[in-house]
Structure formats: structure tokens, C-alpha cells
Amino acid sequence: MHDNPASTWITTPITESILRGALELERTERGVLPHRLPARARAQCADGQLSMVESQPSGVRLAFRTAATAVELDVLSTKTVYRGAQTLPGNAYDLLVDGRLVSRATAPGGNVVTIDMATGAVSTEAGPVGTVRFAELPAGAKDVEIWLPYREKTELVELRTDAPVEPVPDRGRRVWLHHGSSISHGSNAESSTTTWPALSAAAGGVELINLGLGGSALLDPFTARALRDTPADLISVKIGINVVNADLMRLRAFGPAVHGFLDTIREGHPSTPLLVISPILCPIHEDTPGPGAPVFDDGMVRFRATGDPAERAAGKLTLNVIREELARITAQRAADDPNLHHLDGRELYGETDFAELPLPDALHPDAAAHRRIAERFAGRVFGPGGPFTAVL
Incomplete structure (x- = not known):
């Protein structure tokens, strides 16, 4: 799983302290699943469309301060595709340093849900946990954000870095x-x-x-x-x-x-x-x-x-x-x-x-x-x- 054995990897628990944009974190067998509606809201509507989109983490991002130059994030993604249709954008992980986009990656593996929009039929193919890797980040202390894909349900399994991580200090932003x-x-x-x-x-x-x-x-x-x-x-x-x-x-x-x-x-x-x-x-x-x-x-x-x-x-x-x-x-x-x-x-x-x-x-x-x-x-x-x- 780790391509750089010479590095001493530090694992940081993924908690609300380093996650922004989600209203709730669901604890799962592997890790945590961000939700954009709370459990009480989800319990009041059984609509499959709503269930899918509220668990797609548009605007949800990991945010932390670190001197790390390499970051790995293990995820179990659930990609949604439409039978017979073109591949749509929205599957990228964007990494920002001090507010500037410096890298973009996608997650291998994961589950695939196929929807037939003509018939409404839905099928699911299970897949493995994948690792999103970012290397050669600028040296020195910096604010790092990893924005999750807006079109993929994303279960966060493990965050690893080659330097300690701490929550971003309050910048007083509205x-x-x-x-x-x-x-x-x-x-x-x-x-x-x-x-x-x-x-x-x-x-x-x-x-x-x-x-x-x-x-x-x-x-x-x-x-x-x-x-x-x-x-x-x-x-x-x-x-x-x-x-x-x-x-x-x-x-x-x-x-x-x-x-x-x-x-x-x-x-x-x-x-x-x-x-x-x-x-x-x-x-x-x-x-x-x-x-x-x-x-x-x-x-x-x-x-x-x-x-x-x-x-x-x-x-x-x-x-x-x-x-x-x-x-x-x-x-x-x-x-x-x-x-x-x-x-x-x-x-x-x-x-x-x-x-x-x-x-x-x-x-x-x-x-x-x-x-x-x-x-x-x-x-x-x-x-x-x-x-x-x-x-x-």
C-alpha cells in the first residue's frame, strides 16, 4: 500500500476536527462516511435519489495544517454511472495548499453503481479500498485541503502523512x-x-x-x-x-x-x-x-x-x-x-x-x-x- 517505505508514515484519525462541509460523520466498519444531511433528515425520506446525492460529498474536504510533503488517503468510493452514457466529470480529489490548487488525483477501485435511466434498473458491483496519493508537496508548514469528489460517495478509511497533522487554526472566516x-x-x-x-x-x-x-x-x-x-x-x-x-x-x-x-x-x-x-x-x-x-x-x-x-x-x-x-x-x-x-x-x-x-x-x-x-x-x-x- 505504501510506495515509499523509507518514509515514516503517521496515521491521523479522521474526525470532525479535520473535516469541513459535512453535517454528520457516520462511523462505519472501515472508517467514516460524510453525510450532507443528518440522520434524522435521512430517516424521513426513503427516496433513492436523495440518499445517493446527500452522501456524495460536494464541498466536503479534509483540512489540516502540516509540514508533510506526501499524503495518502485510503477511501472506498462508490461511483455512479449511467448505462450507455458518457462518463461524467466530478470524480477528482483536489489538493489545495494555502488555498491554491496544486494537485489532482482519482481513487482506484471502489464500488460501481450502474443506473439504467431508460428503465430505472440499478445494479451494484463491489470493489476494493483504493489509495489516493499526493507527493512532492511544498516544504514547510502549510494549510492543506483535500476536496472530495462531488459525484462519488466516499468512505474515508485512513489518512497518512510523512509529518504530523493538526487542525487548521481558526482564520475567522465567515x-x-x-x-x-x-x-x-x-x-x-x-x-x-x-x-x-x-x-x-x-x-x-x-x-x-x-x-x-x-x-x-x-x-x-x-x-x-x-x-x-x-x-x-x-x-x-x-x-x-x-x-x-x-x-x-x-x-x-x-x-x-x-x-x-x-x-x-x-x-x-x-x-x-x-x-x-x-x-x-x-x-x-x-x-x-x-x-x-x-x-x-x-x-x-x-x-x-x-x-x-x-x-x-x-x-x-x-x-x-x-x-x-x-x-x-x-x-x-x-x-x-x-x-x-x-x-x-x-x-x-x-x-x-x-x-x-x-x-x-x-x-x-x-x-x-x-x-x-x-x-x-x-x-x-x-x-x-x-x-x-x-x-x-
């Missing part, structure tokens, strides 16, 4: 807690450090807790309670696309559900800056309701809207309807809540952006679009006059 859909989770970004929330957090100088849950930003009460109970200095919720493409509810239910979601967050964070973000542009659902459905074309997965635009009259939701409703709700609540803010998602990615950087699968932005969304968000939200501007 904590930003964000919830959203697969776009926030990271879909089609190059890696976990290049999702739009991670890039925005780096630009804003904040610590990210990313509760972007692919296909699962559905105004669930247990998610609202998780947000309520998680310490944070800044909170944002990106609402809309999953409600439409899951065809989850009608207009009558949507408004009260948004109010209830925000009420629950405010129970734990009564005056924290809270930003409500409406959907970015997604032409297939702008005026056409869901549900959304995958379409296979030469190994590529694309999405289409299967609803009828005429059904809007009966209360079916589209992105334009949701944007109008979110703007109305936040304006109404802001009269009594000066720390509540609203951002139209089309300011982050709109028609001109779609013309230049189209959504490759008609639903998710590509790596370049993630970077653009992050630049826009950082400027509008963390920049001068923005709702998350630091108060000096």
Missing part, C-alpha cells in the same frame, strides 16, 4: 451555508473546487457548506430543519428547477411551501443574511412544465420537458411562474425582514450566456458556465453593496 439543486451540487463542473458555489466561496473568502442536492431541492421540511440547525453566518437557497422537473407541486402548494421553508430557517437564524435565488435560464422549462425526462443520443444524455404549456392555467409550474412567485414572496417578507434578499437567477446565467455557453444536456451548465456563474455571484453577492458584503 461560514456560508448554501442549498440548491444539481447545479449547486456541481453537475458538469470539472471538480468540487470548480463548482460555482466553491468558486464563489473562494472569491468571497468564506467557508462553504454546500447542501446542493442533485434532483432534491424540493422544499423538503427536513432540509429546512437541517439549514435551521447548522451554524452559519450567511445562508442562500436556490429554489425552482427541481420543483418543475420533478413536477412536484402546483402553484397553490408552492407559495405556502416557500413560506414554510423560510420560516423554518428563520427559527434558527432570525437575523442572518438570507438570500433567495430563483432559477438560472433553462429554455426547456421556461414556459413548459415538467416532468423532465432524459433523452439518449449517441451516448449523450439530454433532458426535455414533457409537460404542456397550456397546463399552466391549472396551476402547473414553470420557471417563469416560479420566478414571479419568489420575487413576490421575498418582497412581501422583506417588509418585516430586512436581512432577506432576492436574486433573479438569470442575472447569473441568462439568454446571452445561453447563446455563448449553451447547456450541454439542456439542463446543467458546463465547466465554463460554472465559472461565469461564480464570477457573477461573487460580484453581485459578495461584492460592494451585495447582501453578503463583509461588514468591517
Whole structure:
């Protein structure tokens, strides 16, 4: 397992003291499994999609201070692939030194879950623990972060270094807690450090807790309670696309559900800056309701809207309807809540952006679009006059 026998390896227990971005650590037979929703929330929903994505550690990272020049991390990964479709990004481990990306690796071995999106069939092939290796790190004491893959469930087995490890000292950075859909989770970004929330957090100088849950930003009460109970200095919720493409509810239910979601967050964070973000542009659902459905074309997965635009009259939701409703709700609540803010998602990615950087699968932005969304968000939200501007 160790390629450098001359080194004296030091094993450090993987505990909450050196892990960031997870809400809970589950103890397993081999090690620990990071979760982005607590056990109480997981127990209240048996949906397989939610179970998969909350255990995919988008934004979760090991963070420690060390003089080590070599690091090994044993993991048992669970990779998810789609039968007949292209391999998707999101399987990289990014290593940062003092905030700068210096190395990237993948984990060998691991389990493979194969999903047939046409039939819904799921099969699992078990695999072994693998070792992720990073060598030739800069000498001297430094802050090291290892960002876990956003698309792989990752059981952490053992951390080894060639010098002692200690938790990173408190740098006094604010904590930003964000919830959203697969776009926030990271879909089609190059890696976990290049999702739009991670890039925005780096630009804003904040610590990210990313509760972007692919296909699962559905105004669930247990998610609202998780947000309520998680310490944070800044909170944002990106609402809309999953409600439409899951065809989850009608207009009558949507408004009260948004109010209830925000009420629950405010129970734990009564005056924290809270930003409500409406959907970015997604032409297939702008005026056409869901549900959304995958379409296979030469190994590529694309999405289409299967609803009828005429059904809007009966209360079916589209992105334009949701944007109008979110703007109305936040304006109404802001009269009594000066720390509540609203951002139209089309300011982050709109028609001109779609013309230049189209959504490759008609639903998710590509790596370049993630970077653009992050630049826009950082400027509008963390920049001068923005709702998350630091108060000096």
C-alpha cells in the first residue's frame, strides 16, 4: 500500500476536527462516511435519489495544517454511472495548499453503481479500498485541503502523512451555508473546487457548506430543519428547477411551501443574511412544465420537458411562474425582514450566456458556465453593496 517505505508514515484519525462541509460523520466498519444531511433528515425520506446525492460529498474536504510533503488517503468510493452514457466529470480529489490548487488525483477501485435511466434498473458491483496519493508537496508548514469528489460517495478509511497533522487554526472566516439543486451540487463542473458555489466561496473568502442536492431541492421540511440547525453566518437557497422537473407541486402548494421553508430557517437564524435565488435560464422549462425526462443520443444524455404549456392555467409550474412567485414572496417578507434578499437567477446565467455557453444536456451548465456563474455571484453577492458584503 505504501510506495515509499523509507518514509515514516503517521496515521491521523479522521474526525470532525479535520473535516469541513459535512453535517454528520457516520462511523462505519472501515472508517467514516460524510453525510450532507443528518440522520434524522435521512430517516424521513426513503427516496433513492436523495440518499445517493446527500452522501456524495460536494464541498466536503479534509483540512489540516502540516509540514508533510506526501499524503495518502485510503477511501472506498462508490461511483455512479449511467448505462450507455458518457462518463461524467466530478470524480477528482483536489489538493489545495494555502488555498491554491496544486494537485489532482482519482481513487482506484471502489464500488460501481450502474443506473439504467431508460428503465430505472440499478445494479451494484463491489470493489476494493483504493489509495489516493499526493507527493512532492511544498516544504514547510502549510494549510492543506483535500476536496472530495462531488459525484462519488466516499468512505474515508485512513489518512497518512510523512509529518504530523493538526487542525487548521481558526482564520475567522465567515461560514456560508448554501442549498440548491444539481447545479449547486456541481453537475458538469470539472471538480468540487470548480463548482460555482466553491468558486464563489473562494472569491468571497468564506467557508462553504454546500447542501446542493442533485434532483432534491424540493422544499423538503427536513432540509429546512437541517439549514435551521447548522451554524452559519450567511445562508442562500436556490429554489425552482427541481420543483418543475420533478413536477412536484402546483402553484397553490408552492407559495405556502416557500413560506414554510423560510420560516423554518428563520427559527434558527432570525437575523442572518438570507438570500433567495430563483432559477438560472433553462429554455426547456421556461414556459413548459415538467416532468423532465432524459433523452439518449449517441451516448449523450439530454433532458426535455414533457409537460404542456397550456397546463399552466391549472396551476402547473414553470420557471417563469416560479420566478414571479419568489420575487413576490421575498418582497412581501422583506417588509418585516430586512436581512432577506432576492436574486433573479438569470442575472447569473441568462439568454446571452445561453447563446455563448449553451447547456450541454439542456439542463446543467458546463465547466465554463460554472465559472461565469461564480464570477457573477461573487460580484453581485459578495461584492460592494451585495447582501453578503463583509461588514468591517
